[in-house]
Amino acid sequence: MKKIAVIPGDGIGPEVIGATLDVLKKVAPGAFEFEEVAMGGNAIDKYGEPLPAESLKICQNADATLLGAVGGPKWDNVPPEIRPERGLLGVRKGLKVFANIRPAKIFAPLASACPLRKDIAEKGIDFIIVRELTGGIYFGKHEAFTTPDGEKAARDVMEYTEHEIRRIAHVGFKMAMNRRKIVTSVDKANILTSSRLWREVVEDVAKEYPEVKLNHLYVDNASMQLIRVPNEFDVIVTENTFGDILSDEASQIVGSIGMIPSASLGDNNRGLYEPIHGSAPDIAGQDKANPIGTILCGAMMLRYSFGMMSEADRIEKAVDDVLKAGLRTPDIFTEGTTLITGSKMRDEIISRL
Numbered sequence: 001m002k003k004i005a006v007i008p009g010d011g012i013g014p015e016v017i018g019a020t021l022d023v024l025k026k027v028a029p030g031a032f033e034f035e036e037v038a039m040g041g042n043a044i045d046k047y048g049e050p051l052p053a054e055s056l057k058i059c060q061n062a063d064a065t066l067l068g069a070v071g072g073p074k075w076d077n078v079p080p081e082i083r084p085e086r087g088l089l090g091v092r093k094g095l096k097v098f099a100n101i102r103p104a105k106i107f108a109p110l111a112s113a114c115p116l117r118k119d120i121a122e123k124g125i126d127f128i129i130v131r132e133l134t135g136g137i138y139f140g141k142h143e144a145f146t147t148p149d150g151e152k153a154a155r156d157v158m159e160y161t162e163h164e165i166r167r168i169a170h171v172g173f174k175m176a177m178n179r180r181k182i183v184t185s186v187d188k189a190n191i192l193t194s195s196r197l198w199r200e201v202v203e204d205v206a207k208e209y210p211e212v213k214l215n216h217l218y219v220d221n222a223s224m225q226l227i228r229v230p231n232e233f234d235v236i237v238t239e240n241t242f243g244d245i246l247s248d249e250a251s252q253i254v255g256s257i258g259m260i261p262s263a264s265l266g267d268n269n270r271g272l273y274e275p276i277h278g279s280a281p282d283i284a285g286q287d288k289a290n291p292i293g294t295i296l297c298g299a300m301m302l303r304y305s306f307g308m309m310s311e312a313d314r315i316e317k318a319v320d321d322v323l324k325a326g327l328r329t330p331d332i333f334t335e336g337t338t339l340i341t342g343s344k345m346r347d348e349i350i351s352r353l
């Protein structure tokens with residue numbers, strides 16, 4: 001039996017997590033043991049800190065962790081060291097995850113939600129961004145200082161070791177082997193020394209995957225090509241900051257924030273799975289939250305952590321079928337479709353499994 005640590009979190013977190021647990025129980029009855037963990041604002045209220053040591057321990061001992069969302073206005077003014085987001089960083093660090101995987105896939109029935117030209121959207125969009133999560137500028141030396149002329153200045157260092165690049169490149173190539181076998185490595189090797197090392201190491205790793213076609217793109221060009229020819233991408237591998245920006249661009253290409261899952265993986269299969277949206281306090285408790293992003297996290301967890309490919313496929317197909325039937329939560333509602341609540345969306349997906 002697989003042990004799953006479950007962090008419902010705050011706001012709509014418990015709603016979307018509840019729906020996902022129901023889906024998992026239906027798709028593989030008796031296969032999972034769930035342990036609920038306090039994290040975020042609710043943990044601040046109860047324990048005075050966003051990520052109690054016991055919560056982290058449960059996640060570390062589980063086979064995978066499923067997270068809703070944390071935070072909300074109630075905790076906006078707590079001291080920075082105990083803000084709910086600290087809990088997020090703490091759990092990512094504690095689980096030693098270094099690869100963030102974000103699929104960008106357009107479900108055919110939602111093609112009209114794509115802001116790109118119809119002829120571009122119609123070619124289909126289905127790629128994955130593999131973003132390095134623990135290096136680069138965000139984790140390099142940060143420094144504010146004064147120049148000899150007395151002017152204020154600041155610097156942030158972008159630093160990567162060969163090991164960090166090698167392990168994320170392997171994640172990308174392995175993903176590509178199970179997909180269309182194309183890796184696009186994104187860097188800025190015409191200017192940055194760290195990018196030149198990135199390119200050199202990625203090319204070296206590519207030799208171990210002779211079936212995979214490797215392309216390189218500068219990040220500025222990649223941001224253009226993503227909206228010009230998104231259908232040409234399969235797996236994009238890139239460093240932390242470039243990945244942060246490109247994955248937000250990709251999320252807009254495929255529509256609502258409520259639809260997109262993500263996974264963060266480390267050296268073992270114990271991933272952290274979370275939708276890309278936040279706790280949406282504006283709609284919390286109103287049964288308006290779209291649970292699909294989190295339900296698709298469940299599918300990713302089955303695929304990447306547990307190797308349960310057919311169950312993952314079944315979940316994704318059920319989501320597709322519900323959308324094909326024209327059922328929509330408010331965030332993806334358009335004229336001519338049927339407006340339903342978040343819990344009805346859950347029921348409709350479960351009935352199609």
Ligand code: NAD
Pocket residue numbers: 012016068069070071072073085088257258259274276277278279280281282283288289290291293331
């Ligand atoms: P948000 O993602 O919570 O909401 C942005 C907008 O998208 C809102 O209008 C919201 O109603 C809508 N939305 C989000 N998820 C939805 C869903 N599943 N279905 C339908 N609509 C959905 O971002 P925000 O408003 O900037 O942040 C709210 C809180 O969440 C803040 O406290 C922020 O710090 C926190 N946050 C947490 C995470 C996380 O836990 N990973 C990520 C981002 C923001």
